[in-house]
Amino acid sequence: MSDHQTTHGTESNYGQFHRRVLESRGGLFAVVTTIAILIGGLVEIVPMYTAGAGPETGDWVTPYTPLEVAGRDIYIREGCYLCHSQWVRPMRAEILRYGEWSRAPEYQYDRPFLLGSRRMGPDLHRLAQKYPDAWHYEHMRDPRSTSPGSVMPAYPWLMRATISARDVQASVLALRRAGVPYTQVEVGGVENSIAGQGEEIVRSLAGAGIETRADTEIVALIAYMQRLGREGKAHLSTQGGGEE
Amino acid sequence: MARVEQVLTPSPDYDDDIVRLFFWATVIWGLVGMLVGVIIALQISWWPANLGLPWTTFGRLRPLHTNAVVFAFAGNVCFTGIYYSMQRLLKVRMHSDLLSRLHFWGWQAIIVAAAVTLVLGMTQSKEYAELIWPIDIAIAVVWVIFAVNFFGTIAIRKVKHLYVAIWFYMSFVITIPVLHIVNSLVVPATLFRSYPVFAGLTDGLVQWWYAHNAVGFFLTTPFLGLMYYFLPRAAERPVYSYRLSIIHFWALVFLYIWAGPHHLLYSALPEWAQTLGVVFSIMLLAPSWGGMLNGLLTLRGAWHRLRTDPVLKFMVVAVSFYGMATFEGPMMSIRAVNGLAHFTNWVIGHVHSGALGWVGMMTFGTLYWLAPRLWNRELAYPKMATQHFWLATIGIVLYTISMWVAGLMEGLQWRAVNEAGQLAHPMFMDIVHRLMPYYWMRFLGGVLYLAGMGMFLFNLIATARGPAPRTTVRAAAAAPAA
Numbered sequence: 001m002s003d004h005q006t007t008h009g010t011e012s013n014y015g016q017f018h019r020r021v022l023e024s025r026g027g028l029f030a031v032v033t034t035i036a037i038l039i040g041g042l043v044e045i046v047p048m049y050t051a052g053a054g055p056e057t058g059d060w061v062t063p064y065t066p067l068e069v070a071g072r073d074i075y076i077r078e079g080c081y082l083c084h085s086q087w088v089r090p091m092r093a094e095i096l097r098y099g100e101w102s103r104a105p106e107y108q109y110d111r112p113f114l115l116g117s118r119r120m121g122p123d124l125h126r127l128a129q130k131y132p133d134a135w136h137y138e139h140m141r142d143p144r145s146t147s148p149g150s151v152m153p154a155y156p157w158l159m160r161a162t163i164s165a166r167d168v169q170a171s172v173l174a175l176r177r178a179g180v181p182y183t184q185v186e187v188g189g190v191e192n193s194i195a196g197q198g199e200e201i202v203r204s205l206a207g208a209g210i211e212t213r214a215d216t217e218i219v220a221l222i223a224y225m226q227r228l229g230r231e232g233k234a235h236l237s238t239q240g241g242g243e244e
Numbered sequence: 245m246a247r248v249e250q251v252l253t254p255s256p257d258y259d260d261d262i263v264r265l266f267f268w269a270t271v272i273w274g275l276v277g278m279l280v281g282v283i284i285a286l287q288i289s290w291w292p293a294n295l296g297l298p299w300t301t302f303g304r305l306r307p308l309h310t311n312a313v314v315f316a317f318a319g320n321v322c323f324t325g326i327y328y329s330m331q332r333l334l335k336v337r338m339h340s341d342l343l344s345r346l347h348f349w350g351w352q353a354i355i356v357a358a359a360v361t362l363v364l365g366m367t368q369s370k371e372y373a374e375l376i377w378p379i380d381i382a383i384a385v386v387w388v389i390f391a392v393n394f395f396g397t398i399a400i401r402k403v404k405h406l407y408v409a410i411w412f413y414m415s416f417v418i419t420i421p422v423l424h425i426v427n428s429l430v431v432p433a434t435l436f437r438s439y440p441v442f443a444g445l446t447d448g449l450v451q452w453w454y455a456h457n458a459v460g461f462f463l464t465t466p467f468l469g470l471m472y473y474f475l476p477r478a479a480e481r482p483v484y485s486y487r488l489s490i491i492h493f494w495a496l497v498f499l500y501i502w503a504g505p506h507h508l509l510y511s512a513l514p515e516w517a518q519t520l521g522v523v524f525s526i527m528l529l530a531p532s533w534g535g536m537l538n539g540l541l542t543l544r545g546a547w548h549r550l551r552t553d554p555v556l557k558f559m560v561v562a563v564s565f566y567g568m569a570t571f572e573g574p575m576m577s578i579r580a581v582n583g584l585a586h587f588t589n590w591v592i593g594h595v596h597s598g599a600l601g602w603v604g605m606m607t608f609g610t611l612y613w614l615a616p617r618l619w620n621r622e623l624a625y626p627k628m629a630t631q632h633f634w635l636a637t638i639g640i641v642l643y644t645i646s647m648w649v650a651g652l653m654e655g656l657q658w659r660a661v662n663e664a665g666q667l668a669h670p671m672f673m674d675i676v677h678r679l680m681p682y683y684w685m686r687f688l689g690g691v692l693y694l695a696g697m698g699m700f701l702f703n704l705i706a707t708a709r710g711p712a713p714r715t716t717v718r719a720a721a722a723a724p725a726a
Contacts, residue, residue: 018490023405026398030414033497037419037461040501040524041426041453044517048446053514055445073437077365079303085587089510093659096667104512107444112369115448115511119587119658120288122672149673153287153294153301167434174433178441 058105060235063180064227066190067197070168071224074217075114078155085116086125086228099126099229100236106229109180121152128230133201134208136222158218165191165215197223256402258331262344264618266324267611269352271701273320274607277312278697280305282690289683299363307374308362313599314372314462316355321607322466323347323390326413328614329473330397333407339396343389350386354379366436370451372458373427377438380428387421408489412469415497419461427454445513453504460500463598464566467606468496471539471563474610478555484541492534499528506577509586525577532570539563554629558609561637565601569594584659589679590651593644600640600693608632608700615707624706628699635696642689650682 022029047053064072075081088094090101102125107113116123131139138145141159143152169190176182186193198214201222205212212219287293287302294301327344331337338344357379361367367374375383394417398406406414427450430438442450476483483489505513505521540563543556550556572594576585585591616623623629657675660668669675 012487015487015490019405026395026401026406026414029406029411030395030418033411033415034418034422036494036498037415037422037501039498041422044502044505044520045446045450045453048449048514048517053516055512055514076367076369078298078301079306079365079367079369081369082303082306087511089583089586091510091583091659093661093667096661097658097670097672102512104445107448107512110444111439111442111447113444113448113451114369115508117371117507117587118591119654120676147673149677151288151291151676153291153303154296155301156296157298170433171437171439174431174437174439178431178439179443 055107056104057108058103058235061105061108061231063109063175063182065197065223066168066172066186066193067220067223068227069171069175070163070194070217071220071222071227072114073171074158074221075224076112080124081114081116083116083118083120083152085119085123087115088123088125094123098123100232102229103232103236106232111175111178111180121150124225124228126229126233128226128228128233132208133204133222133226134210136225137205137208137210137212137218140218140221158221159212159216161217162213162215163194163217163220165194168194194220256331256335256337259338259341259344260328260618262338262341262348263324263328263614265348266320266327267614267618267704269348270317270320270324270607270611271697271704273312273316273355275694275697275701277309277317278690278694280309280312282687282694284309285683285687285690289680289687298365304363304365307367307371308359310372311358311362311374312355314458315358317607318463318467318599318603319351321610322416322462322470323351324614325470325474325610326394326466328618329409329470330394330413333410333473334397334401334403336397336400336402339393339400343393343396347386347390347393350382350389354382354386357382361436368428368430368438368440370427370440370454372455373424373451376436377428377430377432378435380424384421384425384428387417387424391417391421407472408483408486408493409469409473411493412465412472415493416461416466416469419457419465419497419501423454423457423461427451445508445511448508448511449505449513449517452507453501456504456507457501459598460496460503463603464500465497467566467603468535470606470610471535471559474613475539475559475563476542478553478559478609478613479543479546479549481542481544481546484538484544488534488538492531492538495531496528496535499524499531503528503577506582509577509579509582522577522579526574529571529574532573533567536563536567536570539566554626554633555609555613557630557633558605558612561633562602562605562609565597565605565640569598569602572597584655585651588651588655589647589682590655593647593651596647597640597644600636600643604640604693605636608636611700611704615704619708619710620713621707621710623703624710625703628703632696632699632703635692635699639689639691639693639696642692643686646682646685646689650679650686653682654679 088098088101135146140155142154143150172182172190173187198219201219202214284302284305358375361376366376429441432438440447502524503521505517506525509518575581612629654675657669662668
């Protein structure tokens with residue numbers, strides 16, 4: 001059987017046109033295909049950069065601190081976003097379970113976005129201050145000690161591994177280059193900033209009888225956990241929430 | 245027309261070595277990718293299977309699973325089918341043997357690099373675009389090599405008109421680099437870490453534009469190309485309708501690209517973008533079913549051969565799952581349905597009816613058809629191929645049914661509110677525990693599918709190393725295979 005014989009059904013006018021004009025010209029076929037696949041993406045993505053049509057921004061949200069950036073990188077490394085969303089939908093049951101639904105400005109400094117696509121575990125977008133620092137420490141060390149019956153893996157290496165200020169500085173600098181409004185001073189002060197915020201968490205953990213160091217990965221991750229949705233909660237409570 | 249001279253042209257010296265290389269890569273990576281899938285399914289049912297090591301936790305293995313099955317298993321079978329069928333459809337050897345080899349080894353090196361970096365936790369976190377920026381650059385380079393070889397072959401073709409399979413391959417070759425490059429635009433911080441140039445919901449939109457169309461142009465259009473070449477060959481019937489193939493090709497490639505925002509329904513992404521995503525997703529049903537019908541109706545007059553030919557069994561079930569998944573997808577994009585289905589196991593079931601059903605079964609059918617022709621041997625164990633078919637089918641049914649039930653259950657229990665206006669199931673963990681029987685059922689389905697994959701590899705090795713060369717390809721193709 002000749003390969004080409006397999007194509008034949010009815011010949012129509014546009015079939016003949018298609019055959020004559022496109023099927024015999026590989027280059028033209030490629031150009032038309034390229035145009036066909038570009039339109040949808042352009043129409044949807046380009047307006048995101050225009051004032052009226054793009055996602056709303058707000059001055060009540062600030063960029064992540066250097067320690068939170070480090071914590072967020074750990075969250076990404078361990079694939080937390082594969083089981084936990086950061087996206088409370090505007091639905092009655094979700095607001096009851098998690099809190100205020102997620103607003104556009106809350107994501108404005110998220111690079112990459114971490115909305116998630118699956119809830120093997122609960123949503124985390126309103127996690128800030130829901131639990132004390134020590135709860136998070138124990139939960140990462142052994143999830144079943146704080147959440148009986150949990151299916152989450154344990155992350156004991158976070159208590160041993162450390163972050164390096166230079167590494168975090170490289171991240172903050174790259175984020176600045178990408179467009180996050182960190183000042184030159186903030187980039188230069190990454191080491192102090194990390195140590196300062198880390199020490200607070202170390203003290204809070206010490207209050208619960210947990211000895212740790214300020215440069216451990218768990219401290220950075222806790223900083224990030226306690227940040228999730230904090231500004232949103234504060235802002236929306238003064239706004240009365242609910243409608244927008 | 246150009247048909248007579250095609251028959252008279254002596255068969256050129258096709259490069260089938262490259263086809264055999266991609267063929268084995270498909271089967272081996274498929275086995276690896278599915279094994280990892282079964283392991284992560286077990287981890288959900290039984291957490292100690294995370295083993296307490298950083299590189300074996302669910303969060304690191306899940307991207308390994310998705311990347312292995314999409315880019316290694318499905319990618320390599322697309323290349324297998326494209327290199328085999330293009331040469332025959334265009335009656336010419338591939339443009340450059342060197343580019344073919346660079347494509348093959350470059351792609352396999354990328355897969356190895358992906359496997360190593362992902363378990364080490366080096367990831368950009370975007371689903372199916374997790375690989376770090378140096379690997380992203382390598383992917384773009386290898387793709388350019390492939391594209392030059394692809395269009396170079398079209399340029400030197402001995403057949404005037406491009407057959408419909410080539411149109412679908414072309415949409416794959418063109419669209420994948422567009423999606424890949426845009427979604428991978430980052431500012432590097434170190435060799436292993438980077439941050440996207442897009443922020444927040446815009447980053448999410450770009451990602452789902454990419455990921456939805458990775459499904460569209462990596463797991464759909466090249467496989468439709470395989471369907472248009474290998475199904476008529478296996479059935480020995482011409483494609484049902486030439487007209488339908490024109491309409492559904494152009495409609496599919498134009499409409500698919502808009503559907504991404506249906507992954508962000510009920511988010512704070514601007515409403516107009518969400519609505520476009522819904523509308524275009526629903527419209528996608530038409531060209532998708534156009535393709536399914538064109539495939540199934542190609543079998544008119546050949547249905548009796550389904551009883552005996554395992555190749556056709558696989559292909560018919562593949563096309564049927566394509567139809568089912570492309571009905572389910574638009575339905576899940578409707579806001580009300582999405583509100584229930586999103587974040588649940590239903591989505592996992594939907595993806596796997598496409599991946600195990602459409603992509604997997606189409607792969608098995610294609611490679612079972614190819615093996616006797618690539619080695620000039622009879623298929624070593626035709627009965628085992630039929631057993632593989634049943635094992636895989638039962639595996640998919642267990643998988644999809646368990647995930648439907650689990651998805652609906654958790655979706656309904658998350659949202660249930662009692663008469664006092666409080667959550668009916670306030671403890672998230674209680675709902676997780678009710679899913680366990682279904683997680684085990686899914687695990688079993690995955691094990692059956694993986695077992696079939698093992699039989700597949702065994703049968704293909706036995707065929708390639710078999711002692712008896714077949715008399716002629718043509719005569720054997722006409723005889724019932726079982």
